[in-house]
Amino acid sequence: MNTGNSKEKQISKAVIKRLPRYRRYLGELHKKGIEKISSKDLSQLIGYTASQIRQDLNNFGGFGQQGYGYSVKYLYDEIGAILGLDKQYKIVIVGYGRLGQAMANYIKKNEGNFHISGIFDVKQIIRDVEFENAQVLTCANLSTFIRDENIDIAVITVPAEKAQLVAETAVDAGVKAIWNFTTVDLELPEDVVVENVHLSDSLHALAYYMQDM
Amino acid sequence: MNTGNSKEKQISKAVIKRLPRYRRYLGELHKKGIEKISSKDLSQLIGYTASQIRQDLNNFGGFGQQGYGYSVKYLYDEIGAILGLDKQYKIVIVGYGRLGQAMANYIKKNEGNFHISGIFDVKQIIRDVEFENAQVLTCANLSTFIRDENIDIAVITVPAEKAQLVAETAVDAGVKAIWNFTTVDLELPEDVVVENVHLSDSLHALAYYMQDM
DNA sequence: TAGATTGTTAATCGATTAACAATC
DNA sequence: TAGATTGTTAATCGATTAACAATC
Numbered sequence: 001m002n003t004g005n006s007k008e009k010q011i012s013k014a015v016i017k018r019l020p021r022y023r024r025y026l027g028e029l030h031k032k033g034i035e036k037i038s039s040k041d042l043s044q045l046i047g048y049t050a051s052q053i054r055q056d057l058n059n060f061g062g063f064g065q066q067g068y069g070y071s072v073k074y075l076y077d078e079i080g081a082i083l084g085l086d087k088q089y090k091i092v093i094v095g096y097g098r099l100g101q102a103m104a105n106y107i108k109k110n111e112g113n114f115h116i117s118g119i120f121d122v123k124q125i126i127r128d129v130e131f132e133n134a135q136v137l138t139c140a141n142l143s144t145f146i147r148d149e150n151i152d153i154a155v156i157t158v159p160a161e162k163a164q165l166v167a168e169t170a171v172d173a174g175v176k177a178i179w180n181f182t183t184v185d186l187e188l189p190e191d192v193v194v195e196n197v198h199l200s201d202s203l204h205a206l207a208y209y210m211q212d213m
Numbered sequence: 214m215n216t217g218n219s220k221e222k223q224i225s226k227a228v229i230k231r232l233p234r235y236r237r238y239l240g241e242l243h244k245k246g247i248e249k250i251s252s253k254d255l256s257q258l259i260g261y262t263a264s265q266i267r268q269d270l271n272n273f274g275g276f277g278q279q280g281y282g283y284s285v286k287y288l289y290d291e292i293g294a295i296l297g298l299d300k301q302y303k304i305v306i307v308g309y310g311r312l313g314q315a316m317a318n319y320i321k322k323n324e325g326n327f328h329i330s331g332i333f334d335v336k337q338i339i340r341d342v343e344f345e346n347a348q349v350l351t352c353a354n355l356s357t358f359i360r361d362e363n364i365d366i367a368v369i370t371v372p373a374e375k376a377q378l379v380a381e382t383a384v385d386a387g388v389k390a391i392w393n394f395t396t397v398d399l400e401l402p403e404d405v406v407v408e409n410v411h412l413s414d415s416l417h418a419l420a421y422y423m424q425d426m
Numbered sequence: 427t428a429g430a431t432t433g434t435t436a437a438t439c440g441a442t443t444a445a446c447a448a449t450c
Numbered sequence: 451t452a453g454a455t456t457g458t459t460a461a462t463c464g465a466t467t468a469a470c471a472a473t474c
Binding site for chain 2: 016017019020021023024082083084085087089097098099101102103105106107110111114152153176177179183191193195197198199200201202203204205206207208209210211213
Binding site for chain 1: 440441442443444445448449450
C-alpha cells in the first residue's frame with residue numbers, strides 16, 4: 001500500500017491515525033458551540049501533547065493563529081479535507097450476515113459521504129427495509145456491478161475462507177479500497193488501499209492488558 | 214490504562230499489537246502442518262523484519278533454538294500465554310442491535326476462551342436461538358448481573374449517547390475491561406483496560422489513503 | 427565439525443517533546 | 451504595547467534495523 005500524498009514529504013502512518021481523532025474532538029467542540037481552542041487546551045482534552053498537536057497539524061499547513069489558537073470549525077473542515085472527507089464514495093458491502101448488516105447500518109447512519117450502492121451475499125436476501133436503495137444481490141453479479149456502478153470501496157464481511165477471493169474479484173473489477181473485517185491479511189496489488197479491522201487482534205491485546213490488573 | 218507486566222521491563226504498545234498477529238500466522242502454519250520456522254521465513258510471510266521478530270520475542274524470553282529456528286506450535290502457545298489466552302474470561306454484551314449480535318456471533322464462533330454470560334439491551338429481546346445459554350436481559354439488571362456472575366469484560370455496542378453511562382455502570386459493578394465499539398472515548402479510572410474499535414477512525418484513514426491512488 | 431540461525435548488543439532511524447523566535 | 455500562542459528548529463527519546471558472537 002502506498003502511503004501519503006505524492007508531492008509533499010511523506011506523512012507517517014502515526015500522524016494519519018491521529019487525524020480522525022482530532023477531527024472527532026473538534027466536531028464535538030463545535031457542537032458545543034466552542035469556536036476557538038489552543039493546542040494546550042486541546043492537548044488536555046485529547047491526551048496528546050500540545051507540541052505533538054502543533055507538529056502534526058503543521059505537516060499540512062499553518063491552520064492556527066499566533067496568540068489566539070485554532071478556529072474549531074475551520075480546523076475541523078480542514079482535517080476533513082485532508083482526509084478526503086469532502087468527497088463522495090460509493091460502497092458495496094459483501095457478506096450480509098450480522099456483521100455486514102451492522103456495517104451497513106453504521107455507514108448509513110454516521111457516514112454521509114459513503115454511499116451504499118449495493119449489498120451482496122451468497123444467499124438471496126429479502127430486501128432490507130432500511131436499504132431500499134441498495135440492491136441486494138448474489139455474489140455472481142459482484143464484478144459487473146462494481147464495474148458498471150463505478151464503486152470505490154468494498155466492505156468485506158464474508159467468512160474468512162472467502163475473503164481473498166472476494167477481495168480479488170472486487171479489485172479486478174476496479175475497486176480502489178478494501179475495508180476488511182475478516183481475520184485474514186489479504187494479498188493484493190500494492191496500489192490497493194486496505195484497511196483492516198482485525199477484531200481478534202483487538203480482543204487479544206485487551207486480554208494482555210488485563211493480566212497486570 | 215496501565216501497560217505491561219508489573220515486574221519486568223515495560224513492553225511497548227507497538228510490540229503488544231504485533232503479538233496477536235504473530236500468533237495468527239503461527240496458527241495458520243500449524244494448521245498446514247509446518248513444524249519449524251526461522252525468523253527469516255516468518256519475516257517474509259508476515260512482513261516485519263527478521264530482526265524485529267527476534268527482538269519482539271526476546272522481550273519475553275528465548276523461544277527459539279540457534280541453528281534451527283522456532284517450533285511453530287510451541288511459539289504459538291507461548292504467545293497465547295503471554296497474551297493471557299490460556300485463561301477463561303466471562304463477557305457481557307451490552308447493546309443487542311446488529312453490531313452487538315455480530316460481536317456475540319463472532320466471539321462464540323472464534324474466541325473459545327471468552328464466554329458470553331449475558332446479553333443486555335434496553336428492549337427485552339426474544340431469546341436468541343444461537344445463545345441459549347446467555348441470558349438476554351434489560352439493562353436494569355446489568356449491575357447486579359456483573360457482580361453476581363463475576364464478569365470480566367463488557368462489550369459495549371450501545372448508541373454513542375449511552376456509552377459512558379453503560380461503561381461506568383459496568384466498571385462500578387466490577388468489570389476489569391471494556392471492549393468499546395462506540396465512537397466516544399470513554400472516561401474511566403486508570404486501572405480499567407479499554408480497547409477501542411473506532412470504526413469511523415478506521416474508515417477515515419482509509420479515505421485518506423485513497424487520495425493519492 | 428560446519429552451517430544455520432538465534433539472542434543480544436550497537437548503530438541508525440524516526441517520532442516525540444522541548445524550546446523559542448515569530449507574530450497575532 | 452504586552453500577553454498569548456503558534457510555527458518551527460533543536461534536543462531527546464524510543465523503536466527499528468544491522469551486525470555479530472554464542473550456540474545448537
